Amino acid sequence: MxxxxxxxxxxxxxxxxxxxxxxxxxxxxxxxxxxxxxxxxxxxxxxxxxxxxxxxxxxxxxxxxxxxxxxxxxxxxxxxxxxxxxxxxxxxxxxxxxxxxxxxxxxxxxxxxxxxxxxxxxxxxxxxxxxxxxxxxxxxxxxxxxxxxxxxxxxxxxxxxxYFDDIPISKDNVDVYFVGTYMKNRIDLLLKLANKCEHLGLKTSINLNINSVEKAKKYKKEPINIITKPMSFTENIINVSKSKIILDFANDIHYGISMRTFETIGYKKKLITNNKLVKKYDFYNPNNIFVIEDEKLDGLEKFLSIPYEDLPDEINTKYxxxxxxxxxxxxxxxxxxxxxx
CATH class of the missing domain: 3.40.50 (Rossmann fold)
Incomplete structure (x- = not known):
């Protein structure tokens, strides 16, 4: 409160x-x-x-x-x-x-x-x-x-x-969650992760906003949800709060950490990301954050088997x-x- x-x-x-x-x-x-x-x-x-x-x-x-x-x-x-x-x-x-x-x-x-x-x-x-x-x-x-x-x-x-701290943590009902806009430089990695999660039997909610009908048809058989309009911040945060693991991808036009990363801190979720910069921050814990390097998923299954480790209260407060x-x-x-x- x-x-x-x-x-x-x-x-x-x-x-x-x-x-x-x-x-x-x-x-x-x-x-x-x-x-x-x-x-x-x-x-x-x-x-x-x-x-x-x-x-x-x-x-x-x-x-x-x-x-x-x-x-x-x-x-x-x-x-x-x-x-x-x-x-x-x-x-x-x-x-x-x-x-x-x-x-x-x-x-x-x-x-x-x-x-x-x-x-x-x-x-x-x-x-x-x-x-x-x-x-x-x-x-x-x-x-x-x-x-x-x-x-x-x-x-x-x-x-x-x-992370917005007025939204309470909810009971998990999804294993892996993602929402984002189609970007050519990250679609292959997203699909690789989506198929890996499906192979492991995880319950996923992987939502990709694609405006092009023709482009959307290309991914119709992939284990992702094609959405035609952006999700609101509030709806997305509520979805994050109900998920165990969040996917996040670095944007090449920025050098920094996305809000998705900080939401995993506030809502006590695990993170899978290709943004190596997270390793430099005081909240980094390899049991909580899996960093994809060179688009390789080696070690992902072990990471998924390890429970989330609570961060110190001062870290949660800081962000x-x-x-x-x-x-x-x-x-x-x-x-x-x-x-x-």
Whole structure:
């Protein structure tokens, strides 16, 4: 049971509307006592014919890919400011922006004027969305996911992901669980694992989001579930909490640890991953985490036969959402969250 230690404190958050993520943040923040305002991001708009032409020119002639994103953010501004003004709070105690490249600088400055402290977390590599570089100095504290980005601006601070700690652990009803989007560079390994688990008689829930009907047909006979729309964060976490073992795959465009890994810490699950970086962290335990190297599964059966080993309480606390938000908002830093290289 979480304590209402932030009761009476207010926070405004701006988070891309990916898979219900803003709502997931809101629920966990409210669970620890915050009064939360979520800036809407699911505002449908079109940049128009002229701006589409400008975007095409800038992208293909000038090599600039940020125009369309900037224009979309600008078109959302009026609705977002109107929503912000409806909240009967003159000054928020805190503000948090995830992926600030997706929000206009004007909106960030307005939120900043209404907040005592404003922080940001770019959980994609900076170079992947270079528009973010122009936003860094707008924040009091700016965190990055990729340790290789720390040298790009002296203001940047390191930060890992976390697990949401307002969802209780449930009784296991699945042996192996995975959900993800089709990626060419990991499909072969996923299928190899899925078939191995089936051969071992494990109960699996391996869910792959494929938008292409033709591509989906190719995997119709494989022991995986083809889903046609992304699963929400909340639904996925509930599924994680009901599973014994979680599958996770490194994304080549990032250098860091996914939320899936931290969920296995919080919900006391075993992990199978090809991300070697996990070995450098204080939560690594070979009885809990099986690291696939060179796509070889040698030793997997032995790993599956070993029960999960509880981690020290301080490790579970360190990577919880409650501790994460304290660190981000500079409320306390006695349990630092460090990236590894």
């Amino acid at each position: 979480l304590e209402d230690e932030f009761k009476g404190k207010s926070i405004v958050i701006a988070i891309p509307n990916h898979f219900g993520l803003p709502q997931r943040f809101k629920e966990n923040l409210e669970a620890i006592g915050f009064d939360v305002l979520v800036i809407p991001d699911n505002i449908k708009n079109k940049i128009g014919f002229t701006n589409t032409l400008i975007h095409g020119y800038k992208k293909f002639i000038e090599g600039t890919k940020t125009f369309k994103r900037e224009k979309k953010a600008e078109l959302k501004l009026a609705t977002q400011v109107e929503f912000l003004n409806k909240k009967n709070i003159e000054t928020f105690d805190y503000a948090l922006v995830i992926r600030p490249d997706m929000f206009s600088s004007e909106l960030i400055n307005i939120i900043k004027e209404r907040s005592k402290i404003i922080t940001a977390y770019q959980w994609d590599g900076l170079d992947r969305f270079p528009l973010v570089y122009s936003k860094i100095d707008l924040f009091d504290r700016f965190f990055v996911f990729d340790v290789n980005d720390l040298s790009k601006n002296e203001k940047l601070l390191p930060l890992t992901n976390f 919880s959402f409650t501790n994460w938000i304290k660190y981000v908002l500079d409320i306390q830093t006695h349990i630092p969250i460090n990236l590894q290289k």
